[in-house]
Amino acid sequence: MSDARQYFSLPSPFAMKRGGMLHGAHVAYETWGTLNTARDNAMLIFTGLSPSAHAASNQDDPAPGWWEGMLGPGKAIDTTRWFVICMNSLGSDKGSTCPASIDAATGEPYRLSFPDLSLEDVANAAHALVTRLQIEKLACLIGCSMGGMSALAYMLLHPGSVRAHISVDTAPQAQPFAIAIRSLQREAIRLDPHWNNGDYDIHVEHGGRYPDIGMSIARKLGVITYRSAMEWNGRFARIRLDPEEREDQPFGFEFQVESYLESHAQRFVRTFDPNSYLYLSRASDWFDISEYGQGSVLEGLKHIRIERALVIGVSTDILFPLEQQEQIAEGLEAAGAQVEFVALDSPQGHDAFLVDIENYSRAIGGFLTRL
Template sequence: MGDARRYLDLPSPFAMKRGGELHGAHVAYETWGHLNAARDNAVLVLTGLSPSAHMTSCDEDPSPGWWQEMAGPAKAIDTGRWFVICVNSLGSDKGSTCPASNDPATGDAYRLSFPELALEDVANAAHAVVDSLGITQLACLIGCSMGGMSALAYMLLHPGSVRTHISVDTAPQAQPFAIAIRSLQREAIRLDPQFNDGRYDIHATEGGSYPDLGMSIARKLGVITYRSAMEWNGRFARIRLDPEQREDEPFGREFQVESYLEGHARRFVRNFDPNCYLYLSRASDWFDIAEYGHGSVHEGLKRIHIEQAMVIGVSTDILFPLQQQEQIAEGLQAAGAQVEFVALDSPQGHDAFLVDIENYSRAIGGFLNRLAAG
């Protein structure tokens, strides 16, 4: 199996929004399909906090991607028609320069000396990839969750570089509930004694000095908020574990839902660098489009000029509630875009875009098909 991952060396120095700069930095990305002669069939996808650039399988890497059922030949994001690019966020440990990368000035990992990261930096790094491919205007920019906020920054910082936009389960700014949850996730990691002020063993195998416990609690908190109470009720009710599955200790796991969270956490803990998690989580809290509109979200959004947009949200999302998607739709419309607003009732909450493929495919595929026809 080959590796479809490609790398772009970012301009050096690469200036960061909140001060500081990176030297010798790069971002990882993957592409599918072919860029046409007019270079006007490019679609860029910006991801949520934890995914890599491997959105869907390809010849070089046939392993399933994080949005496998959404993108590919004849799928909603049709790689037979579009030249599709997915960029791994700057600051993420899935191939891009991040706190776990070596600082060329010291030869050691940056850890907490990595410059403060903003989603504007993520957007600028993604734009550098598109620019390097000789594309002056994207046919469509798709942003999911955290990537939806990065996408708003992309369109603000690079006017004229995007023709249309699909906003998926995101927000123009983090609301207090989301900030509160993420701050608890970060606290769980930072308070784990093995975190050691960010100086844990980055390459720790089982055992080793690594904040497993903090990462586990952070992930469980995340999973709880990515889904909805309706779904938890439907899937688990109050079903208890069989006696042999229970922990033989006071207050140990007793319900199936606890076991489910434990499984999720175990798969995640060693698969995402804790410092990277802290940086990207805080960048999500910091992002606020009102900064660009004299304190008004609506005015900030009105500075984005594109032709068309589709804004998708789900009624059960507690992290990025539907009224925040409505704000995006209204702001883009006020700026002159033709906007379709799609409110779905998927029971899966914020994660619906990864799970309810049927409804999201219908919306996203429909929008892109109408674009191509137009």
Template sequence: MGDARRYHPLPSPFPMKRGGELHGARVAFETWGQLDEAKSNALLILTGLSPSAHATSNDEDPSDGWWEAMIGPGRAIDTSKYYVICVNSLGSDKGSTCPASIDPATGEAYRLTFPELSLEDVANAAHSAVSALGIIQLDCLVGCSMGGMSALAYMALHPGSARRHISVDTAPQAQPFAIAIRSLQREAIRLDPNWNNGQYDDDHYPEHGMSIARKLGVITYRSAMEWNGRFARIRLEPEDREGEPFGFEFQVESYLEGHARRFTRTFDPNSYLYLSRASDWFDIAEHGQGSVEKGLARIKLEEALVIGVSTDILFPLEQQEQIATGLRNTGVRVEFVALDSPQGHDAFLVDIENYSRAIGGFLAR
């Protein structure tokens, strides 16, 4: 398997919103399709907390991307029409500079000396990568989940940098429930003795903390309706149960365990902590004198599509309505789509049929 990943060196120093700066930093990105001569057909995707820039397969890397069924020739995000760019978030360990990267000043990994990370920094890093490709205005900026908040930051910091916007399962600010969950996820990691104030290594990796953090995430990414439909109260076969006191007894426990196992070693725990906190900190109101409406009013767009799902407990539908209303009040043509997918927050990754119809329809207009 080849590597389609490319790297954009960020300006050095790269100043961070909450103080500090990075030297010699970079972000990873991938592209699909061809940029037209006017450089007017670019579509940028900003991701959720854990995905890489590999949103869909390509010749260099034929493995499935995290949004495989959504992006490609003739798909909803049509790569025969758009030049599609997906940037890996600054602070993520999927190729971009992050707490696991080497600090050029010390020759050691940053770990907890990495500057405090905000989604504004993620947005500015992505904007720098897009500008380096010679693109002044994106045809469309797509943001999913955490990436939807990064996208709002991108457009508030760089008004007029996108003609259209697709906001997917996101929010103008983190709500107390989402902050509470992410706080617990971070606590689980920090309480793992192997985390050791960020000084872990492969032999002493905070496996339990990362596992609990992932399980909490998976529980909130789906809906109670889906858990009931998939698992009800089905118990594990006796031979599949653990022999220990209070061991797993129900299928849903074993499902979460499998999810956690697949995740733990694929993500750097410190990067997870930094990105999780950046999500909690984000508030578009900081760009509008304390008002979400004024923050959204800084965004200069022609059209927007705002999609949410009624079963999302992490980024509830009323938060997407707030984005749609706020943009509409500034004269943007807004289409608001509320889906009833049972999959909760993860629906955009699972209910491809309904999301494709909305996104493909909007882009085709």
């Protein structure tokens, strides 16, 4: 049995880590499979920054999900065995309360009055959802990219609530390179005159001002870092556009890779709220597990108590480098978990977990069969 998007009302008020609170907030989620009588076959997936809760197709929403090849009957995450929950992050505009949502106190969108968002808030919202579903302990918690940080926060803040963990291409804290890239992305949005200090036209279908250029540049920066130089060289080399495909303006697009980035950005620009993007991006930079270990990442990880873990990284990931996955594996092992570490050589870089389904399926599916 599968359900399309559902909504869970968070406890009200919902206190935020960095101050402030939300009233009447909710998060969107989807589920696949069936929760067994013992309620011990539940799995929760935290997404990256931009995906929705629609990780895979289901009977009510047959559209392919962002992890379609990984999740479903007979797949690596086998929904004939597991009851799978995927939650849209608090602060994301894919169904959860976010800066574009209406603040009941004013009747207007929150915009920049939305409280400072942390990934700990995302984790606490997820724990409230799991508790509401009467699941005392998750059989497995999966976190991908930014979601891997949310998963670490979940296990730290709610000890004893998770049996096993799968960490996918994530980090225990943002490194300077990742912070620099996200800072540039945020700057591109903020410097777009149509961003207007967060007061743009949220309902873009009605026309009005909207930071298209800033969002486009932000997305292009992201896509560049999500893939590897090997991938770019293999796909595009220095191939130029045909003369009729080039822009008829000074310094216009000349190479295929430029056209690819532009089309990728245009598909994204008006599908994600700019203020939500800013809040989630900053939350990723703020997360630092060393806060829980007197300034030490390894000491922070030692506070996590789980039985088993699978940590996957890819050698071509420049955004969340392989050494950060090694850090996570080392810390969880020091905390007493039985840890499997998998380093893949996928050429796709950080996005490999969305593209190299064969190798990720082998690692994740193999791990889950041993639970």
